Amino acid sequence: MIETQPSTNAPTNTSGRDIHFFLIDPEGIAMIWRRDIVRLWRQRSRLFGSIARALVWLFALGFGLRGSLGSIAGFSYEQFVFPGVIAMTIIFSALQSAISIVYDREFGFLKEVQVAPTPRSTLVIGKCLGGASSSTIQAIIVLIFAPFASVTLSPLNVLGAIVAMFVTALAISGLGVVIAMWITDFENFGTLQNFITLPLYMFSGAIFPTRSVPEWLHIILFLNPLSYGVNAIRGMLLGYEVASVPYDMIILILFTLVMLAIAIIMSRKEV
Amino acid sequence: MTIEIEKLTRSFGSLQAVKGIDLHVERGETFGFLGPNGAGKSTTIKMLCTLLRPTSGQARINGYDIERESAQVRHSIGIVFQDPTLDEYLTAEQNLYYHCMLYHTPREHRAERIHEVLQLVGLADRQKDLVKTFSGGMKRRLEVARGLLHDPQTLFLDEPTVGLDPQTRRSVWEYVLRLRESRGMTIFMTTHYMDEAEYCDRIAIMDHGHIVALDTPAALKHMVGQDVVRVTTSDAERAVAEAEHWLKKPVRRDGDAILAEGENGQSLAAGLIRQLTLADIDVRDVNVTAPTLEDVFVHLTGRAIRDEGAGSTERMGARLRSRGRLRR
Numbered sequence: 077m078i079e080t081q082p083s084t085n086a087p088t089n090t091s092g093r094d095i096h097f098f099l100i101d102p103e104g105i106a107m108i109w110r111r112d113i114v115r116l117w118r119q120r121s122r123l124f125g126s127i128a129r130a131l132v133w134l135f136a137l138g139f140g141l142r143g144s145l146g147s148i149a150g151f152s153y154e155q156f157v158f159p160g161v162i163a164m165t166i167i168f169s170a171l172q173s174a175i176s177i178v179y180d181r182e183f184g185f186l187k188e189v190q191v192a193p194t195p196r197s198t199l200v201i202g203k204c205l206g207g208a209s210s211s212t213i214q215a216i217i218v219l220i221f222a223p224f225a226s227v228t229l230s231p232l233n234v235l236g237a238i239v240a241m242f243v244t245a246l247a248i249s250g251l252g253v254v255i256a257m258w259i260t261d262f263e264n265f266g267t268l269q270n271f272i273t274l275p276l277y278m279f280s281g282a283i284f285p286t287r288s289v290p291e292w293l294h295i296i297l298f299l300n301p302l303s304y305g306v307n308a309i310r311g312m313l314l315g316y317e318v319a320s321v322p323y324d325m326i327i328l329i330l331f332t333l334v335m336l337a338i339a340i341i342m343s344r345k346e347v
Numbered sequence: 348m349t350i351e352i353e354k355l356t357r358s359f360g361s362l363q364a365v366k367g368i369d370l371h372v373e374r375g376e377t378f379g380f381l382g383p384n385g386a387g388k389s390t391t392i393k394m395l396c397t398l399l400r401p402t403s404g405q406a407r408i409n410g411y412d413i414e415r416e417s418a419q420v421r422h423s424i425g426i427v428f429q430d431p432t433l434d435e436y437l438t439a440e441q442n443l444y445y446h447c448m449l450y451h452t453p454r455e456h457r458a459e460r461i462h463e464v465l466q467l468v469g470l471a472d473r474q475k476d477l478v479k480t481f482s483g484g485m486k487r488r489l490e491v492a493r494g495l496l497h498d499p500q501t502l503f504l505d506e507p508t509v510g511l512d513p514q515t516r517r518s519v520w521e522y523v524l525r526l527r528e529s530r531g532m533t534i535f536m537t538t539h540y541m542d543e544a545e546y547c548d549r550i551a552i553m554d555h556g557h558i559v560a561l562d563t564p565a566a567l568k569h570m571v572g573q574d575v576v577r578v579t580t581s582d583a584e585r586a587v588a589e590a591e592h593w594l595k596k597p598v599r600r601d602g603d604a605i606l607a608e609g610e611n612g613q614s615l616a617a618g619l620i621r622q623l624t625l626a627d628i629d630v631r632d633v634n635v636t637a638p639t640l641e642d643v644f645v646h647l648t649g650r651a652i653r654d655e656g657a658g659s660t661e662r663m664g665a666r667l668r669s670r671g672r673l674r675r
Binding site: 187 | 396397398417418419421422426428430431432433434435436437441445446448449450451493
């Protein structure tokens, strides 16, 4: 029984060193990540919902507008919009997943993490990775529908696209975690979809080419992290403006790091 | 010594919530921490659990300083919160396994530990079930199990039974008391139920940021007065005379009844019945009242603890949550 069990984790052993001095706790991060993946599977209706949404957009936009729009740099509109639909899947699910911190705060689970001997960065990094992974999984499922949009997949561009998708998802999840640290009330959670998710998606070049847009829109596109994600994914899948892909990736990674830093600083103020 | 608190204070702006408290809790003690809302209880507990930094003063938990050795403090304590903190979409086992990951329990011991704590709280057969399907009492017991998982030396229970029905409260207590017996663990708890405070070895009552009383439940009750025996008879006038003669001190009269005070209410009642019966006075009714911790609480704080419970909105939130009305 319990009394005879040697003290497996007495505070005197090495794991009891003051963990707040360690910036990163890989096992704690793995726990947050794993929980997100398990929950993605448990809440399958959410998964199906996000894939269905992507397909509706693909068929409505891709085939609805195909007739009225000419080719864009040699691609038909449904080919052009397909990477945009993938980006949409990422932004919707990555934001939702990262902002679930607000629910965890409301329903108490966050406390369990806050009182554990693990640094503040655990939750922030874990949620960012969890949100990125679960939204990448959903984006990969949408990727299977590429033939419907006449996008031909080769092993190389699939691999490249997955990397681009994951890096995009990291950036968006990072943004989501910052938002979650910022909003304390989950009542205004719904407005978020309308004021952040939708504008970020619409003004990202996901559904229109960015070459010939007015100047004001250029500024928005320049500031919108999703623009870089859309470019990178489109470059990988279609070979469209592929030269800018490394630049996009660097911007996304830098953005992610900045978001993580902000989120960690913000989370210190909690409790 | 498990908990040593010296001159601990905490201010929020100009408001001083905790005004320099001193407290020592021995190893193996079950210690009750009571007080009305806003007394500084939660602030104190948050400081002890290293969630909040003290403004001044110091405290050591299991030998570790709460400010300089917070990670060791966190490893050495288990916490069961008033509000649920389980993930209902996970199984009992998953909730516990994730706790092991956060507390870095060695991998090879995890399965065994999980099984042990589940057995301890009587949930071994529900290991693979989703927490969503658990009753309120089962969830509470699972939280206690999780608090014990990393083998803490001290267990903090913050309102462990709030919002549970009396039967479930009793079953949660059975498991907590079994824990005390079998492991000699130090338990530091807050509660609003005075009958539960009786389980404690010692009680501290906090009010307006100070500790206003600190003693065993019996000694605290003694503080507010003695037992009162109320005897209703056929002839109150003669009964008063007989009782005063026998007790050699004045007794009060209240209609048909006489009221006598004494250390031990039961034996005093037995004696009075015998004396009155011998004097041929018919005893119709006997009633013994002992002072309760509730009386102590009112005496010290001027408020009844029940009125002060969790705020009604808080409780509503907890109820909605426990019913799963607010869905994620």
